[in-house]
Structures are given as C-alpha cells and as structure tokens.
Amino acid sequence: MDLTALQKCIVLMFSFLYCCVHGANSELQNEIKDPDTLKWPNKEESSRGENILKYPLLPSEFSSEDENRTTSRELESKAWNRSPEDNIEFRESKSQSSTSPNVYFTKVQTKEHVAIHYPNVPSNPNNRLQLDPEDAATLASVIATTSKPSESTNYNFFTDFGDLQKLSHAANNSRNELIKSMEITLDIVKHSFWGDQNVIFSPLSLINILALLMLGAQGRTFNELASVLRLDPLDSTKALKFHQSYQKLRGYLSHKTGKDISIEMANQIFADKHFPLDNAYVKESLEFYDTPVKSYNFGSDGKYFQDQVNQWVRVKTRGKIQSIIDKAPSADTSMALVNAVHFKGNWEIPFLEKITRTASFYVKPNETIDVEMMTNVLTIPYFENDDYQMIAIPYKGNQTGFFACLPKASNGIEGLKQLEKRLSILQPKDLEIRVRQMMLKKVAVKIPKMKIDTDGHMEEILTNMGIPSMFHAQWANFSKISQHDGLFVSAVHHRAMIEVNERGTEAAAVTLGAGDRIIEDPPTPFIANKPFMFFIYHIRAKCILFWGRVTRPEWT
Template structure:
C-alpha cells in the first residue's frame, strides 16, 4: 500500500545578530525571564564535547555554503544545530544515525540532552549584552503527537508547543509563526514562512530564534571612519566606510601565520567575542575555506596573544536566506527528507519526513560600543616587545562570534563585499 505523504517541516533557524548597536544595553528589553532547563546531569566535559560537535558542523556547513558562491555569508550554526537536535529527538534507526553523524553528536546520549540545556541556560543568562535563544513547536491541532516527545523538547530545549490548523487556516498559521519570529528577533526577521510552504499535509513546524546585541569593549571613533577601497578580488575594488582603531589602548588578542592574520575583539562583558580570520592575500579566502577545520581553528586560537594592533575594518550590514535541505542531504542525512524517514519518536509511526529547512539571518556591524577594562583570556600572554601590528581588513575575510565559556560558535560568516 502506498504510504500517504505527511510533511514534517523544519524551520531550522531565524536569527538576527545586531553586533554593534547605537543604544546601550537595557535589561528590560529581554522580556520574560528564561525558565531554566534541566541541566543538572551535564558535566564540563559533556558540554565541551557538544560544543566541539557543533563547531565541527559549523565549519563543514560553511564549506558547503561557500561552494561556488561569491556572496556574503552569514548564519548561526548553533541555531541550526539546536533545531536539528530537536528533530533528532524524534528520529529512529538510520534516520537518527545519519543526523547524529552529520551533527557530530557525542556518543553518550544521556549527556547530550542536559548538555544542550546547559548551553542554552548559559546563553540566556542576563549579562552586559543581549543574547537570547528561543525554541517553539507549531503542531497540527488534534494530530496524535507523543507526549514524551513534546516533554523532552520542553525539558531540555525550552520548546513550547502551540496548536495550529494548517489544513483549514493556513494563512492564520503562517501569520502566527511569523509574528513569533518577528517578536523574538526584534522585528529584524519578517515573513520567514511563506503561505506556499504550508500544505494540508503539514503536521509540524519547528522554529529556533537567536538574537544578539552587544557593544565592543573598545569602540571605533566615528570621526575616523572614512571611505576606502575594499578589494573584492585582485583587480576589482569598491568604496566602503572603513572604521579605524589604533593607539596605546588598542590592545587585542592577535595571531599571525604564514597565510593569515587573526584578531579577537571582545564585546562588553567579555563573554562573547568576534574572531576575524584575514587571509594575507586578497584572493586567499578560497584557500582558507578549503583548509579550515576544527583542528586548524583551535591551533589559531591557541596562538592568540595580546598585542597593540592598528585596525581597519569595514562597516557592513546584510541579510541572508538559505534553503538548507539540499546541503544537509549532501552532508550525510538524506533519509530524513524521504518517505523512508523514521520519525516514529514523534508520533509512534513512520509517517513523517522533513519537507524543508529554511534559515534567514541579519547582521550589522558599525563603530559603536562601550569602553571597559580589557582582560586577557586564559593562556594568552603579552609579547615582550610592544611592536604595533596591523590588521587592515580591506579584502574578503571570515569571521565568527563565539561564546567564551563553552567555546560554542554562535554565528559565522564571510564578508566578500561589504557594499552589497
């Protein structure tokens, strides 16, 4: 008998990173207090292992997104990882095995859930910046999902279930989800779900949103921002606003190898930082994309040490949107997108599969920030000779925004043309 097609739609993430803001942090903007998730069984090692898996996935996904692309790239690997983690909770058999392998999940499943919860709890603590994550499940009303699945998502991921009627009121369902997305991202992400994405066979939509707003510890002077060349390749350049920062107080964690320069710039609170990898050659980004992996990244980070640095980098702001279904299939989890998928952990039957995974993001970087005392990270030392280094990001570069305590890469991207 031919299986009836039932679509499990996964909206992997809706993210907004407003990296440098004009306004100071206001704790009241964060809304309701985060309800702490069940993380008591998590250990320092289990959290490290999960963050390591997420970071491996991040770099592999970056490699896929950059294939045959010359556009700016921006995404949140942690949001995708979390959304697919919620999906994995309902997967069985080969479907689960493929997802686990693609996401580099730690072998101990009993520690994976509380480790997810621990990282979520740490990210949602109110600090000197705004960083919030949120999960939600949008279920077809009266569809027999298992209580055990929804309970797991609620306990370890903080996902709240809302019932909608996709068959009879698809536009209302679409509007409800989009309002949640807009609210969670301060209006930066609008109309994530299109009406055409919802069909009478839609049974579940999962959403994950992450929002970040932080001030540089050491700010750029707006008066020093000037138009300058940003070299898209060896021969072509565009004029863009280039920010500048130098002087006795411009001390940052810095490293230099034969092929690239690395600069770490902390945000106020010094628990979140941006790490920029700048190839020395104008056309070196492609080589960096092809060679960067978790081991090389960690090696670069261990070489960081405090230096006086003369910095020039462009202001940039752009939006991205990706349908990740094809990429995730190529990365090793094809079964989840076919009628052979086994998500019986959600409803007790093998009748669900992933219809699509969509990702939309926004990032804006400019001069503003709040000055604070700088502190050197653990294992990082000051050089004996205070020679000023130069870090002029006037050609394509890679950047990531990371959570210092866990090492989790929250956001990642490439700037190939800040004028776009």
C-alpha cells in the same frame, strides 16, 4: 485526515545577530586605571603577555580583598543597572545580525544573561575581553505537511551573572565533549559552495534543530543525525547525555548577567490539531529544549498562523526582518519545529563614527568597491601565521568575541576561498588551539561597516554532510515524534542577517579617551579591505554562535 497520508516535515532556521559598537561612558572608562582593581589568576603570566582567553575570571572567584575594592563593583553596577529607558538610544545604535529559517517558526525569548571576566594586563588595564550579547537571533524550525502517497509506493515512517558553579565538572566535560560546534561548523563550511556571495549562518541554530529531530528519530535517520552531531550511533547513552548537555548549555547561555548582556534561546513546536504527537516526545522536547507545543488548524488557520509568526519576527528582530513566511501553510501541513537564538553585542571599545571614511575594498585584484571603513586602535587578542591574521574584537560581558580572519593573499575572493578550504580540513582542535594561542597585541583595526543577509536552503548541504534519509518519505524514520506514517523533512530553510556599525556620541567620548591611552607604540595593522571570514565565538562555552564571510560589504 487520511492516516495513510505522508506527513511532510519542513525544517526552518532563523538567526538574528545584532553586533553593536557601543561602549561604556567616559566616566566608567576613566575609573579603570589600576589593573589591580581586577584580579587575574597569575600576574606573572599576565605581565608577560600570556593569552587572556586562557584565564576566565568569575566574580565568584574574587578574593575577599578584591571584593572590598569598590571601584570595579561600582563600574559593574553602573554598566549593568542601566534602565531600559536609558538604553533606547543605546539599542538603536547597535549592529545587528539575524539568521532565520524561512517557513514556519517561532521563538519565545527570555531575558537572561551571562558574563565572564577575563583578566587585564598591566600594559592594557582597559582591555577587558567582553561581549554584550543581546542582539542576535537564530531560529530553526521544522514543519510537517501531509501529501498523499503514490499508489505504487510503500511508505515506512522512520545565573546570576557568571554563575558557572551550577555547571558541575562532569557537566562541563559533557558540554565540551558532546556539543562540538566547532567541528560541525567546519563540516558545514567544507560541504558548502558559496561562490562569491556574502554569507552568515548560525551553527548553534542548526545544532539545536538537528538535536530536536534526533530526539524523535529512530533507525537509519537516528544514526545519520547522531553521526553528524558527532555522537556514536551505537551508544544510546551518548544521545541522552547530548540532550542533557545541551539543556545545561542552553541554561548557561541564557542565564541572567545584566541588562547589557543577552544570549537568548527559545524553541516552539507548531502542530496541526489533527496530527497527534507522541507524549514522550512532547515531554522530552520540553524538558531538554524548553520547547512547548502550540496547535493550529493549518487548513483553516493558515493565514492567522502566518500573521502571528511574521509579527513575532518583526518584534524579535526590532523590525530588521519584516516577515519570514511569504504565504500561508497548506492544509497538508502537520508540524513545525522552531528554534530561535537571539544575540546582541556592543563593542567594549567602540569605533569613532566621525573617523569612518570611504575606502576601497578589493573584491578581486582588478575589481574594487567603495565601503565605509571603520577604524580603531585596540589592544586585543591577535594571531598570525603564513596564511592569515586573526583578531578577536571584544564585546562587553567578558565571554564572547568577534573573530575576524584576514587572508594574507592579495587575490581577493580566491584568497578567501583558499583560506576556507585550509580551515575546513583542519581538525577542530587545531582552530581551538589557534584561538588559545592568541596574544594581546596593539592592533590598528580597519573593518567595513556591513549588512549581510543570507537566505537559503540547507537540504543539499545536510545531505552531503551525511543526513540524506530524513529528506525522503521512503527512508525517514521519525516514529518517536508520531506514530503516523510518512513524516519526513521536506525543507531546511535558513536565513541570517548581520549588521555591524559604529556608535555615535556616547561611544565617541569613550573612544577618544581610549585612543589617547593606547597610541604609544606603532600598532600592528589589520586592514580588512579585501574578502575575509569571521565567527562569533562564546569562549567559555566553546560555542560558535555565528559564522560568516564578507566578499562585498554593503551598507545601505
């Protein structure tokens, strides 16, 4: 290999989100009758309808009296000890989403889970804000290739479920203070131009890959990456604390919680056999990001590498994405960094498939399309102001929700764009406050079945966000990754897919039971028959897993 050659680096991100509409069986639902079978921190506040997101409850926080009550324990055992064979039909019914960078990527998936309980209220003992994450994946990767420099240019290379006790108070503060997914997400929205398109992307995947790049960056490139990740470039200790905090966040999100709950994160570095990586970088990427290194000869083994990665994609996305690499990497490829986040979720209260109906969706005031509209009546967190309605549809697991924001304007896509503009200029704390202000409310939810697939490059967005140097061989400085000159990022490719649908027979029995209990007072309508936006939010970790917009729902 020519040591003076440029080492081109390609960043890829892959995300796969599988949001399922699938509930517990009717026997479990019928057993949950007395709100006192589950403990909450403050019954007076709960009885007044206080915000349930405010009171996360861990099993370790149950009192001795609660632990002696067998009903909730038996329910958890039935729901979380289901065998893989029992889950075959269950899994096939789930909705799915996936985001993915499209060049070279890989993901090592772990089977660990997390669950957090949110309190019930007497008015709705069956509402547990829950998530069953197991079917979403995000993958980010960086690939380095080599190209010869022009002669006229000088190149400078520049846990048990609910086990939050393992996260100390200091670690919690660091995670909340340093990993600002809400802020970074709004920055991406602000610098994006999506026109009339459907969009899905994973901020978590993007943050992971930028953090891996920052780990190996110095000089101007380090300063830009640190600024975008909301760190002080002049405080070197902040970067170390960020890596340590992300290490804890990864461990928390992927910690085992049960068979019905899964948020899985993995990384991989692919390096050319002739391209030496810095030992310290290899060690730290493994320590902080659990990122092993696998070597290839990209010149002679490129086709084999392509086949291996595409096979991995098919397995990890359960066939939803057949391939991510369209052609074998060239001989000048030197490195690929890959991140994957996989999420799978079932609705706590499923939608009843037999009442899904064809309905009109108003893309614009004078343009409608037919969609398959799902319907449910739920007592869920709800917020409303002059601009929009926001609901949080719970998943099993008590820690993550599908937050949908519906503009009140009736001018279709333009109304959505106006809402996105308003939200993008908000302080991140403002949106978090609005999430905390959500109150339990009975809502008649109508939301379309949908499959959204986004495949695009992030170079322009990241440049506009403030990271131009890493895309230029003359400016990039990744000297902590390798001492070879000329390593730079040539592309950041992000692919995302989400599929949302309802479950069939098993879910129908639960839904009918739930419907009988909650149709007492007229519910507040939330009718998503026009463009809207959504995000999948891990409430306790304060982490946005996915963010998207729906302009033309499709179901094929």
